[in-house]
Amino acid sequence: MREQPPPVEEVRVASRSPRRFEPILGAEAVRAAEERATRLRERLRGRRIWNVNSTAVGGGVAEMLPSLLGYARDLGVDARWLVIGGEPAFFGVTKRLHHALHGSAGDGRPLGVAERETYEAVQRHNAPQLLERIRPGDVVILHDPQTAGLAPALAGAGAVLAWRCHIGHDAVNAEVESGWSFLAPYLADVPAYVFSRRAYVPRQLDGDRAVVIAPSIDPFSAKNEELDEKTVRSVLVQVGLVGGSPRSGGVSFSGSGGEARRVSRAAHVVREGPAPAWETPLVVQVSRWDPLKDPLGVIEGYCSLLDDGGAGGAELVLAGPDVSSVSDDPEGQAVLASAVSAWRALPPRARRRIHLAQLPTEDLAENASMVNALQRHAAVVVQKSLNEGFGLTVTEAMWKARPVLASAVGGIRDQIEDGLSGVLVADASDREAYARALAALIGGPDRAAAIGAAARERVRDRYLGLRHLGQYADLLERLGLW
Numbered sequence: 001m002r003e004q005p006p007p008v009e010e011v012r013v014a015s016r017s018p019r020r021f022e023p024i025l026g027a028e029a030v031r032a033a034e035e036r037a038t039r040l041r042e043r044l045r046g047r048r049i050w051n052v053n054s055t056a057v058g059g060g061v062a063e064m065l066p067s068l069l070g071y072a073r074d075l076g077v078d079a080r081w082l083v084i085g086g087e088p089a090f091f092g093v094t095k096r097l098h099h100a101l102h103g104s105a106g107d108g109r110p111l112g113v114a115e116r117e118t119y120e121a122v123q124r125h126n127a128p129q130l131l132e133r134i135r136p137g138d139v140v141i142l143h144d145p146q147t148a149g150l151a152p153a154l155a156g157a158g159a160v161l162a163w164r165c166h167i168g169h170d171a172v173n174a175e176v177e178s179g180w181s182f183l184a185p186y187l188a189d190v191p192a193y194v195f196s197r198r199a200y201v202p203r204q205l206d207g208d209r210a211v212v213i214a215p216s217i218d219p220f221s222a223k224n225e226e227l228d229e230k231t232v233r234s235v236l237v238q239v240g241l242v243g244g245s246p247r248s249g250g251v252s253f254s255g256s257g258g259e260a261r262r263v264s265r266a267a268h269v270v271r272e273g274p275a276p277a278w279e280t281p282l283v284v285q286v287s288r289w290d291p292l293k294d295p296l297g298v299i300e301g302y303c304s305l306l307d308d309g310g311a312g313g314a315e316l317v318l319a320g321p322d323v324s325s326v327s328d329d330p331e332g333q334a335v336l337a338s339a340v341s342a343w344r345a346l347p348p349r350a351r352r353r354i355h356l357a358q359l360p361t362e363d364l365a366e367n368a369s370m371v372n373a374l375q376r377h378a379a380v381v382v383q384k385s386l387n388e389g390f391g392l393t394v395t396e397a398m399w400k401a402r403p404v405l406a407s408a409v410g411g412i413r414d415q416i417e418d419g420l421s422g423v424l425v426a427d428a429s430d431r432e433a434y435a436r437a438l439a440a441l442i443g444g445p446d447r448a449a450a451i452g453a454a455a456r457e458r459v460r461d462r463y464l465g466l467r468h469l470g471q472y473a474d475l476l477e478r479l480g481l482w
């Protein structure tokens with residue numbers, strides 16, 4: 001007997017005022033957004049806009065929806081969020097699809113008839129529950145492979161559909177083909193597709209229906225809000241990533257909108273010797289423990305820098321979520337274990353300068369404040385990914401005016417203009433080139449600061465939520481609702 005998936009749930013989103021963008025984007029940009037929303041509201045004439053995905057926490061979609069929907073709601077647009085239910089076998093299939101669309105084999109198992117049956121059974125469970133809420137004429141934006149199979153039932157009931165895919169691969173291979181062959185039949189009658197890059201639009205879908213919208217970050221979230229130096233320092237002492245004595249009651253401070261923030265937990269850090277001093281420059285990568293984030297390459301590149309004397313006193317922090325709390329991600333545990341073994345095999349002088357940190361995830365706002373402080377304190381942020389649909393961590397660090405050194409893969413090639421708003425390593429597997437570029441950034445603080453300043457400007461111009469909302473308004477116009 002197959003396990004019964006949990007019911008569909010609506011995530012309630014609190015409205016957030018777009019006026020908060022005025023100091024960053026100017027009053028005129030906010031006024032234009034308000035005017036556009038007024039026109040949109042009139043034209044929508046009571047239609048609601050539903051976003052549907054498969055998780056309320058974790059991952060880029062769950063990171064973006066609360067802020068985008070919050071701003072839309074404040075602008076008077078009735079935007080909502082539904083989360084479908086799934087069970088382990090379903091998520092096994094959708095994880096395989098996720099890997100396939102990234103061009104990788106995942107667990108190596110097929111996407112055949114049995115997998116299709118598992119996938120469709122969950123859609124049959126969810127579709128009637130969605131249709132209890134969604135009215136004919138409502139707009140539904142389905143996110144990612146988990147929800148693609150809902151399209152036929154929703155279209156049949158008169159919903160106006162778009163499907164947004166947040167993943168993709170630069171080149172076509174057998175895995176990519178098998179993933180798209182599985183998904184495309186469900187999407188044949190969907191009038192609009194959204195991708196993060198044009199290159200991700202597969203041949204199996206009608207390219208004329210595809211639009212490109214890049215992800216965005218929220219400058220006022222716990223992850224990205226301004227933190228003064230004192231707060232950054234006390235948060236990092238509390239976490240155990242900067243030397244000092246943590247406070248017994250934790251660190252409390254006010255968020256950008258007056259929210260009460262608190263960091264009281266410590267990271268679990270694999271290290272030998274003390275935490276880095278506040279003055280020690282840090283090279284930082286923040287990522288899930290995933291082979292595509294190349295943690296071993298990050299360690300090896302840093303070590304060759306040490307051998308050449310190019311590290312200039314900088315130490316390396318590799319940070320990711322606590323794997324013991326994520327019991328359903330055996331891959332994360334294995335990847336962390338391989339990073340720890342690689343670290344153990346290093347000579348003591350390298351081991352002493354490398355810190356492998358698992359950040360607690362029990363409280364997501366606390367985890368976000370930790371990431372925020374760590375990114376702000378970094379001398380250089382690296383993202384040595386071997387593949388990346390769009391690197392949110394890259395945009396997060398750029399917004400904090402950090403010089404980012406990243407592989408020229410996927411969406412990162414759009415995010416960073418090489419040598420201007422960051423530095424790209426052309427060949428993601430070239431650890432020597434990565435080490436040389438890192439040495440140049442550590443040894444050239446003026447250039448690093450200029451790159452950081454340009455990075456912040458680039459995010460301001462391209463990767464904040466108001467731009468994103470404007471593109472969603474374009475999408476609705478394209479759907480021909482009026």
Ligand code: UDP
Nearest residue numbers: 060286287288320321359371390391392393
């Ligand atoms: N992240 C986090 N805590 C961690 C590690 C990562 O909040 O311990 C966040 C990170 O800040 C980013 C997201 O997870 O917002 C990862 O998104 P990205 O696009 O970089 O990579 P993905 O995990 O989607 O492949």
